[in-house]
Amino acid sequence: MEDRRAKGIAMHIKDRMIFLQIKDYVKSFLRPYNLIYIPKVVDKPEGKRIIVFSPHFDDDVIGCGGTLHKHVLAGDEVTIIYFTDGREGDPDNPDKNLVKTVRKEEARRATAILGIKNLEFLDEPETQLKTNKKLLKNLKDTFEKIRPELIYMPSFIENHIDHLEVNRIFFRLVKDLNIKFNVCAYEAWTPIPPNIIVDIGEVIEKKEQALKEYKSQIKYVDYFSTTLGLNKYRSAMNLKGRSFAEAFFYTTCKEYVKLLKELRLNKRIFLKDFRKHFKT
Numbered sequence: 001m002e003d004r005r006a007k008g009i010a011m012h013i014k015d016r017m018i019f020l021q022i023k024d025y026v027k028s029f030l031r032p033y034n035l036i037y038i039p040k041v042v043d044k045p046e047g048k049r050i051i052v053f054s055p056h057f058d059d060d061v062i063g064c065g066g067t068l069h070k071h072v073l074a075g076d077e078v079t080i081i082y083f084t085d086g087r088e089g090d091p092d093n094p095d096k097n098l099v100k101t102v103r104k105e106e107a108r109r110a111t112a113i114l115g116i117k118n119l120e121f122l123d124e125p126e127t128q129l130k131t132n133k134k135l136l137k138n139l140k141d142t143f144e145k146i147r148p149e150l151i152y153m154p155s156f157i158e159n160h161i162d163h164l165e166v167n168r169i170f171f172r173l174v175k176d177l178n179i180k181f182n183v184c185a186y187e188a189w190t191p192i193p194p195n196i197i198v199d200i201g202e203v204i205e206k207k208e209q210a211l212k213e214y215k216s217q218i219k220y221v222d223y224f225s226t227t228l229g230l231n232k233y234r235s236a237m238n239l240k241g242r243s244f245a246e247a248f249f250y251t252t253c254k255e256y257v258k259l260l261k262e263l264r265l266n267k268r269i270f271l272k273d274f275r276k277h278f279k280t
């Protein structure tokens with residue numbers, strides 16, 4: 001009986017989360033006089049020193065792999081921070097250490113194809129990512145060393161527990177930072193209402209090659225086809241569907257943090273209860 005009640009509460013929380021997500025998403029499209037917002041096409045966002053937040057091994061390539069390669073070609077300095085260790089990436093394999101090693105190697109090979117050399121591994125437990133002092137200290141040190149002009153990160157409407165958590169960690173981190181930079185939020189698991197589009201047609205082959213390195217993940221979900229499908233779709237509005245594009249929500253750090261706060265996504269309001277009832 002107790003178990004049934006707990007499941008009922010959890011279902012309610014889940015429904016409520018979806019309700020809020022849809023509400024916020026729809027609100028983002030409602031504009032006065034029914035004006036349609038057309039995202040702007042840019043070669044790539046401005047910034048020579050770049051940090052990429054990637055909750056898992058593959059989010060970086062899925063969400064912004066083509067754009068990152070364009071940065072590399074332009075001589076920009078790109079550093080990717082992987083937050084989790086990849087232990088949950090292969091449910092059929094009981095050897096978690098092997099799974100972690102395989103996934104890390106896939107990330108090394110994929111980023112080498114894109115020409116990215118600076119990788120940092122925070123090795124937090126996948127699906128259990130939470131802010132902690134050591135994690136914040138590591139991030140702060142990296143930010144102070146690189147002094148980035150631009151950050152890529154999964155958007156705050158990503159329907160994935162670790163992706164949302166990365167946004168909460170970011171919220172905590174920037175409170176202590178005295179560095180001015182812009183944020184480019186990418187889509188990996190949930191499409192966003194974008195304000196900029198990057199044409200990646202000329203580098204799509206590199207992105208394809210990089211995606212193919214994630215064999216352990218493509219075995220479960222065909223991220224190769226889904227990502228290319230989304231990139232093709234993103235070329236519809238501005239590029240007549242004749243290229244591939246990555247879509248972003250691009251803004252200042254200040255505005256991004258303000259939005260996070262307004263949406264109360266800096267707080268773990270529902271997830272705390274959700275975790276209590278369902279050990280995720």
Ligand SMILES: [Zn+2]
Nearest residue numbers: 055056059188
């Ligand atoms: Zn992910």
